[in-house]
Amino acid sequence: MAAEATEDVRNELEDVQAQTVIQAQTVVIEGGLGGVEYAGDPRSKLLRFTVADFADLARRALRDRGYSVRDAAHAIDQDPGELGRILAGVREPSVEIANDLDDLVGAGGALAGTLMHPDDSTRVACIAGRPSRMDAGTVEATAGVLAALRRLDDSARPESVLPATLAQMTEVTRMLKEARGPHRDAFAEVASEYIQFGGWLLAELRRDGEAVKLLDQAVDLADEIGNGTLAAQALNFKGYLARQQGRQQAVARWFSAAAYTPGAHPAQRLGDLLQAAAGLGHLGKRDEALRMLDEGARLMDEADELPPPATAYWLTPEFSRLSFGLSALALGRYDEAVDHLRSGLAGLPEELRGAAWNREYVEALERAEAAR
Numbered sequence: 001m002a003a004e005a006t007e008d009v010r011n012e013l014e015d016v017q018a019q020t021v022i023q024a025q026t027v028v029i030e031g032g033l034g035g036v037e038y039a040g041d042p043r044s045k046l047l048r049f050t051v052a053d054f055a056d057l058a059r060r061a062l063r064d065r066g067y068s069v070r071d072a073a074h075a076i077d078q079d080p081g082e083l084g085r086i087l088a089g090v091r092e093p094s095v096e097i098a099n100d101l102d103d104l105v106g107a108g109g110a111l112a113g114t115l116m117h118p119d120d121s122t123r124v125a126c127i128a129g130r131p132s133r134m135d136a137g138t139v140e141a142t143a144g145v146l147a148a149l150r151r152l153d154d155s156a157r158p159e160s161v162l163p164a165t166l167a168q169m170t171e172v173t174r175m176l177k178e179a180r181g182p183h184r185d186a187f188a189e190v191a192s193e194y195i196q197f198g199g200w201l202l203a204e205l206r207r208d209g210e211a212v213k214l215l216d217q218a219v220d221l222a223d224e225i226g227n228g229t230l231a232a233q234a235l236n237f238k239g240y241l242a243r244q245q246g247r248q249q250a251v252a253r254w255f256s257a258a259a260y261t262p263g264a265h266p267a268q269r270l271g272d273l274l275q276a277a278a279g280l281g282h283l284g285k286r287d288e289a290l291r292m293l294d295e296g297a298r299l300m301d302e303a304d305e306l307p308p309p310a311t312a313y314w315l316t317p318e319f320s321r322l323s324f325g326l327s328a329l330a331l332g333r334y335d336e337a338v339d340h341l342r343s344g345l346a347g348l349p350e351e352l353r354g355a356a357w358n359r360e361y362v363e364a365l366e367r368a369e370a371a372r
Contacts, residue, residue: 052089053164054098054115057152059087060160061105076100092118107155108351113148114164116141128171131178139186142172146194147310153197154355158204165201169194185225192221193311196234203241204356211241228263229309235261236272236312243279251279256292266303267315270296274323281330293327318347322361329364334372341365 062072069087073080078097085091093101093115102112116124120141127138145168153161169191176184176191199214215234222230235258242250258264259272273296280289300320308315321344328337341364345353352358 051086051092051115053167054093054111055087055089056164057111057114057156057161058098058101058105060163061107061111061156062087062101064157064160065105067104072101072104075104105155107152110148110151110155114145114152116145120144128175131175132180134175134179134181134183134187136183136186139183139190142187143190143193146190146197150197150313151351153201154352158201158356162198162201162205165194166198169198188221188225189227189230192218192225192227192230192234195221196230196237199234200237200240203237203244206244208241208245212238215241226263228261229265229268229311232258232261232264232268232272233309233311236268236275239272239275239279243275248279248282252276252283252285253279255279265309265312265315266299266306267308267320268312270299270303270320271315271323273299274320274327278323278327278330281327281332286331289327289331314352316347318344320344321347325361325368326364329368329371332371334368337368338365338372341368 062069067075069084070080072078073083076083076097078100082091083097086093086097095112098112098115099109102109105111120137123135124138124141127133127135149161149165149168172187172191172194176188179187195214196218199211199218202208202211202214215238218234219231222228222234235254239251239254239258242248242254255272255276259269259276264272273292277289277292277296280286280292300317303315303320304317321340325337325340325344328334328340341361345358345361345365348358
């Protein structure tokens with residue numbers, strides 16, 4: 001018992017030492033929502049694209065999984081002091097260590113994917129200093145990191161992904177203000193998606209006012225560059241937030257707006273029509289809800305034949321059944337709701353089943369089962 005207590009003290013001391021280094025390097029981003037803090041080098045011209053944000057994400061993911069620095073180091077066969085320096089953001093991890101940490105927290109490659117390749121990091125850092133010289137490589141590199149962050153939200157807690165996301169979003173939007181040339185609009189797409197993803201995370205955490213502000217900005221930027229897919233997704237997230245608030249009129253409004261946004265992907269339109277129908281069902285507007293369900297059903301074949309958009313990669317046929325389940329539940333079709341929700345949940349890829357957002361559908365299934 002005494003030996004175990006001594007080991008616990010050592011683990012706590014190592015965690016405190018790593019945290020002390022992290023705090024010494026913390027930067028407060030001016031103009032960020034609520035003064036966003038993250039571990040980073042204050043001398044860096046590019047706030048996100050350094051090893052520091054990987055360190056922040058890895059440290060939070062390990063903490064969420066209950067690992068101390070010593071425990072994690074033992075699990076991946078690394079020196080605790082060396083791992084502590086990596087998690088403090090003062091030592092760049094090798095690809096092998098990044099992958100080992102990813103495996104340890106069960107991120108499915110998403111955590112390792114947030115660590116930019118050194119060549120890309122150098123390129124992006126140069127462009128960050130002179131955004132007017134925006135190039136295709138910077139667009140591709142920043143989009144790749146964003147894609148990894150979005151995937152990380154499927155396995156990590158939203159509060160653990162939020163700080164690095166808002167830090168990156170702030171820097172990307174700063175760069176966009178000065179971006180020029182033929183790659184400016186492509187970079188604006190990345191910025192719009194960063195903003196909407198920040199809004200999504202805030203919505204998950206029920207920081208509603210901040211979420212709405214970002215989602216509105218994302219819609220405006222998507223409209224500026226004529227990207228209906230991005231605009232529809234941001235409106236969809238506003239519908240999601242309204243549903244968490246229990247505001248069914250707003251649910252019907254925002255999902256309807258998303259469904260009829262020019263340029264929306266068929267899979268987006270299908271899901272939005274179904275979720276708008278659910279809002280109408282809760283309002284007692286049964287005939288309107290049924291008309292929307294019929295319209296959605298006519299989109300199923302078209303939606304199933306196309307791969308989902310990269311900005312909404314989760315919109316598979318299995319996920320659509322979850323939306324069918326919500327609409328059936330709202331209309332009192334409990335057996336139908338149970339069938340859709342059970343099948344939808346069972347058909348989700350393994351990496352999506354533990355996502356925080358998935359709880360809403362599990363609870364809907366429980367309500368449907370209790371009501372039938």
